[in-house]
Amino acid sequence: MLTLTRPDDWHLHLRDGAHLASVLPFTARQFARAVVMPNLKPPVTTVELARAYRDRILSSLPSNLGFEPLMTLYLTDKTPPSEIRAARSSGFIVGAKLYPAGATTHSDAGVTSMEKVFPALEAMEESGLVLQVHGEVTAPEVDVFDRERVFIDRVLADVVRRFPELKVVFEHVTTREAVEFVRAAHEGVGATVTPQHLLLNRNALFQGGIRPHHYCLPVLKRERDREALIEAATSDNPRFFLGTDSAPHARHTKENACGCAGIFSAHAALELYAEAFEQAGRLDRLQAFASERGADFYGLPRNTSKITLVRETWTPPAAYPFGEEEIVPFRAGETIAWRLIEESQT
Numbered sequence: 423m424l425t426l427t428r429p430d431d432w433h434l435h436l437r438d439g440a441h442l443a444s445v446l447p448f449t450a451r452q453f454a455r456a457v458v459m460p461n462l463k464p465p466v467t468t469v470e471l472a473r474a475y476r477d478r479i480l481s482s483l484p485s486n487l488g489f490e491p492l493m494t495l496y497l498t499d500k501t502p503p504s505e506i507r508a509a510r511s512s513g514f515i516v517g518a519k520l521y522p523a524g525a526t527t528h529s530d531a532g533v534t535s536m537e538k539v540f541p542a543l544e545a546m547e548e549s550g551l552v553l554q555v556h557g558e559v560t561a562p563e564v565d566v567f568d569r570e571r572v573f574i575d576r577v578l579a580d581v582v583r584r585f586p587e588l589k590v591v592f593e594h595v596t597t598r599e600a601v602e603f604v605r606a607a608h609e610g611v612g613a614t615v616t617p618q619h620l621l622l623n624r625n626a627l628f629q630g631g632i633r634p635h636h637y638c639l640p641v642l643k644r645e646r647d648r649e650a651l652i653e654a655a656t657s658d659n660p661r662f663f664l665g666t667d668s669a670p671h672a673r674h675t676k677e678n679a680c681g682c683a684g685i686f687s688a689h690a691a692l693e694l695y696a697e698a699f700e701q702a703g704r705l706d707r708l709q710a711f712a713s714e715r716g717a718d719f720y721g722l723p724r725n726t727s728k729i730t731l732v733r734e735t736w737t738p739p740a741a742y743p744f745g746e747e748e749i750v751p752f753r754a755g756e757t758i759a760w761r762l763i764e765e766s767q768t
């Protein structure tokens with residue numbers, strides 16, 4: 423048995439409408455808070471849109487579950503510094519997300535060149551709003567497996583140099599190079615790590631045939647990268663913390679000639695991390711990774727309630743309802759070694 427302070431998810435996609443109602447309970451039963459990504463269609467680019475989205479999340483929440491959505495703004499070429507300052511003083515927006523235009527799901531309104539967001543970044547640096555980065559270049563000549571590494575050299579290194587006081591989360595890091603960059607960067611630079619990047623390498627994309635449910639962005643990398651992520655997440659370095667990037671897509675949009683990027687893991691998020699930490703022989707570090715470091719990084723109080731996991735094998739179903747459609751969860755029809763038992767929210 424493993425009892426932990428209730429964790430938070432520092433990177434999550436909740437979608438909207440009936441899809442939101444289908445996936446939100448999975449997160450709310452495990453996590454006290456989650457940083458909700460703004461890549462809706464249209465994207466959440468203003469404080470008012472974020473407020474309305476937050477209200478829709480709260481009204482979709484089952485009444486027995488307490489849960490606090492921490493909202494984010496979607497940065498565009500035109501985000502004015504005044505919107506950043508309004509976000510910071512809103513009390514419910516914790517960051518702004520940088521999607522390089524074209525990098526991933528619903529990123530076409532993203533940033534086309536970094537200079538365009540320098541005024542917004544300056545306002546973020548001044549006000550303390552966190553920059554959350556999807557760290558991949560989109561240049562078509564760059565190999566898809568190199569996009570994160572090249573982003574560090576071409577973009578991120580310069581941003582952290584220009585804005586030394588800016589708080590930056592390098593989201594869903596996938597490479598050894600990203601781990602090394604975050605370790606060596608100035609204070610205030612952190613990273614989230616997903617369960618799939620801790621548990622799988624890129625062979626999982628082609629195991630016996632093409633596996634669309636293992637496809638996400640940034641794409642899975644080599645075993646040497648996975649090992650570096652495990653080492654970082656299970657180390658005592660406070661810069662690495664939990665962010666699932668759970669990203670549901672309807673089954674037919676993934677099992678498709680041009681399948682969407684995203685892995686749904688919210689049904690078993692903490693259990694999957696527990697497996698990865700157990701395999702590394704470092705279950706003792708799960709509490710810090712899942713329940714302490716993210717809150718400390720964002721300057722928010724740690725949670726006080728507890729949750730309990732038992733070492734008991736279970737099998738997620740082949741699919742869960744997703745509005746009128748269905749989603750295939752991570753490990754569908756296979757086993758997971760841990761199970762969440764306690765749901766008290768005191």
Ligand code: DOR
Pocket residue numbers: 435461526527556637638639640669670683684685
């Ligand atoms: O795999 C991904 N899915 N990566 C992202 O960056 C976006 C996400 C989504 O929204 O589906």
Ligand code: ZN
Pocket residue numbers: 433434435459667669
């Ligand atoms: Zn994401």
